[in-house]
Amino acid sequence: MSTTKQSSVTSEPDQRWRRFWSKSTPYWFMSPYILIFGVFGIFPVFFMIFLSFHTWNPVQGLGSMEFVGLENYALGLTDPTLWQTLWNTILMALYSGVPQHLVALPLAFLLVQLGKRARHWLTTAYFLPYVTSTIAISMIFYIMYSRDSGIINQALMGLANWPVTAWAFGWLNHFLPIGWVQENSVIRYSVAFVVFWKYVGFNTVIYTAGLATISDELYEAATMDGASAWQRFRHIALPLLRPFIFFAVTLTIIGNMNLFDEPYVLTRGLQFASTNGMTVSNYLYRVAWEWLDMGGAAAISWILFVVIGIFTGLYFWFFGRRGLGGD
Amino acid sequence: MNLKRNLGIAMAVAGLAGTTLAADLRFDGYPDYDSQLEAILGGFPQHNVELLMNEHGGHHDKLKTNLATGSGAGDVVLVDRGFVGSFINSGGFVDLTDRFAPYKDDFAEYAVAQGQGADGRQYAVPVDLGPGVMYYRRDYMEDKGYDVDNVIDDWDSYLDYGRELKEDGILLIGDATAVATAYWNFNVEPGNGLFFDADGEPLVTGPRFQRAFELAKAVRDEGMDGQISEWTEEWYAGFREGRFATQLSGAWLLGHLQNWMAPETSGNWGVSNLPDGIYGTWGGSFLAIPKQSEHQQAAWDLVEYMISEDIQRAGFENIAAFPAHTETYDDPMFDESIEFLRGQQARLLFADIAENIEPVQPHEGDQIAESLMTTALEQVLNDGVDIDTALANAERQIRRRVR
Known part of the structure; x- marks a missing residue:
């Protein structure tokens, strides 16, 4: 009797702890993503809103930021x-x-x-x-x-100058080589x-x-x-x-x-x-x-x-x- | 027991002293400086130096991020001339004025000035120079019965030579933009900056830029260039096949030409001053110490070592980095005749140019202005935009963007 009671008492916080774990488990699994998304996804967006109202030359360090309103x-x-x-x-x-x-x-x-x-x-x-x-x-x-050595211009040049195809593509010579x-x-x-x-x-x-x-x-x-x-x-x-x-x-x-x-x-x-x-x-x-x-x-x-x-x-x-x- | 403990303390103290003396440094740079450092670090046992090399563009992008965030930069960083203007006023580099003072007079005056911020303090120290020169094909000049001195007499004679060459189907230069760039870079009026005057007013609609654009336009319109952009496969092939007769560039181009771009054309080339006898600088590198470095004194030791006379000389031998230290110019190796240039004693010419270049004060808007002027030039050359319109547009945009 007393032993069962005792065990139920000790298991109470234990159970709460376990419930917390089982409930929070999905969040723990998600946390690396949320953390990374926060740092590289959400933060830059807000930082960029902030930045767009300032002038900032990055090589002068963060201290050189100056508020300019809508000037940008x-x-x-x-x-x-x-x-x-x-x-x-x-x-x-x-x-x-x-x-x-x-x-x-x-x-x-x-x-x-x-x-x-x-x-x-x-x-x-x-x-x-x-x-x-x-x-x-x-x-x-x-x-x-590439203008002089590229395969596309080479092929076009071939077509324009090869006797068999020259009649049809000869006009290309006027534009070749194309940059x-x-x-x-x-x-x-x-x-x-x-x-x-x-x-x-x-x-x-x-x-x-x-x-x-x-x-x-x-x-x-x-x-x-x-x-x-x-x-x-x-x-x-x-x-x-x-x-x-x-x-x-x-x-x-x-x-x-x-x-x-x-x-x-x-x-x-x-x-x-x-x-x-x-x-x-x-x-x-x-x-x-x-x-x-x-x-x-x-x-x-x-x-x-x-x-x-x-x-x-x-x-x-x-x-x-x-x-x-x-x- | 006591003795043992004392010994332990003594050893710990010695170890501590050792770490403060020999620091772990990192050098951030771009090639070929890795070859140079690997060759010279044997003579620099004071500190351990680790190298972090990135290609030219990537290195400077990384440095921008490092300065922005205040972390991640090396203890010593290499900065190209093109970037030094926007970096030295950043407040991110250690003021080297006092440390550099004893050496200052031994270095090319103009390069020393380029490393100084708007406040006149020294934030970057020149390590190599790029004297501006003209490389030319000797054989073409001989065929045409020209003497190089006549060709570079002024810009008109340079263009006349181009017209002669055109009859034989040879181009004067790979890309006409180099003509304009050379002109506006090297004819800076005394007291003015490259794109801005002393008060920060843009100069780009002035006569210097007018003339630069006109020259380039003449070259392009008369078919004297091949629209071959620099550092492309076509450009290299152009050198190998002798498609163009001249190239305006930094002296350092010689190393590239003879090592990999066109070694088979050895003996056909010569080098001279730029047309109209102007002295100018085409590239060059600087050393700086970011404030975020934890070993600034040790970093200076490395800088000091790299700008010492012997190491400057070694840099010239190892990677053809032209010394910024002018005392080295008395060295017998400057008299050497260069086989690739048909025995010309070219280094004497380079040294003469380096000592005669007038300093031009960099402005923090130089990079924006240069980029907008290059676009304006392309519009004039490719899209037939009128020169005045293009320059006025560029000026308006420069005013807007340089704040």
Whole structure:
């Protein structure tokens, strides 16, 4: 009797302790992530809000920060370079983003038609550029784009001068050699192509996954009713893929508006990016780290944040409801 | 027992004294300074020196972060001339004025001035120099019946030579921007800075920049350059294949040319003053001690060692870093004739230039101004923007950004 009582008394705090542990266990498991996210995710965001109202030259240490109110924003909004780079970003986003989806959608449809085995192999192949380092890809393209020794110009020169093809491509000689990443007129396309090439596989994978959710019966029924392959794609696959398209396009908008690595490497650390090759992210890097104006750069990134917000908002407004699968 | 304890205390004290004497230092820099340090550290047993090397851009980015956060910098840091202007006024470097005072007069005057902050104190000490020179192909000049002195007589004669070369399909220079950069860098009016006058007013719409832009535009419009950007694969190939006849650069280019860029063209090259006989500096490095260093005195020992006459000479031999220490210029090795330059005694020329460069006071806005002026130049050369418009735009942006 007394022994049982005693044991229950001693087990009381013990049990509370155990309950605390079992309840808090998930939080303990999550804590490394929360800690890291707090330090590297949340803190920088708030610090950047703070920073955008100050001037700060980082090499002068934290003590050199000075409150300037909205000056950084005024400076940014009236800066012609900011608008030029924003325009470049939008154009590159369009040049790389639109073809990405126009190619990825039919490609995914084709892959699904090909059956499982071929699909797995090919999807992996298309996905490979996405998992490869952006820097490595950009460097390879930089070499291929080289004016005098690059494989692209060499091939074009071959076509223009080889007797068999000269009649058709001879006119190219007028433009060759093309400075793919040096000339203002082509640089946006050169950068956009690399981005397109890298992300088309990623979108293809999203769309193949989307297509896999569509029941075969729908296709079969349509085939029995005499629908062609195009009709099956247009009237069955496309409408049912809407949520996937919506998701993939949103990612493309956000990703492309933040474009940094590809143009940075292709222009040799912005050496060639005189007017048309520089994106907003490149510009804010220059303001922050080359010009050592952290406050100005923080303001630019908030301006960029608002612009991305507007674009995504517009996209949601126009396509959101239907895109998310509603009416 | 007692004896043992005393002995222990004595040993501990000795150990303590030992650690304060021999410090663990870290040297942060960029190549080729690793080769230089590995070669010379054998003669510097006082402290243990560890090297942290990053490529040129990465090194300076890291240093910016280190100064911003007040931690992580080496005890001695190498700073390129292009960055020294924005770093020395940062308050992050130790004032070396008193320590450097006994050596000051032995160093190239202009480089000493570049290491001084706006308050006139010495925050960075020159370790190597980049006298500005023109490398040229001797064979092309001979073919055209030109003498180098006639070519560099002034900028017009330099362009005339380019027009002659063009008839044979040879380019005057890889990229026209180097002509403009050389002109605006090396014709600074006395009392002015590179881009700003003594009161901090931008000078970029002035005649110096007008002329610089006009020269570059003439070179580009008349097809005398190949739009071949420096430090690209095409540029190296251009040297190997002899596509261009001259290159305006720092004396240090010689080391790159003969070691890896175009060793097979040995004997075809010569070196001269820049056109119009101007003296200028093209690059160069400095040493500084961050305030965050815990071993500032030991760090100075290393700096002192690296700027000593013998080590300066060794740097020249090891990595072709042109000495900042002018006493070394009497050394017989300066008389040596250089095979790559067809036996020219080029080092005498370099030394002469180094001693004649006029000091130009750096301004903390130099880097912003340089970047905006380079963009303006590209717009004039590539996009056909009018020179006055481009300069006025650049000036407006410089005023806005330099606060």
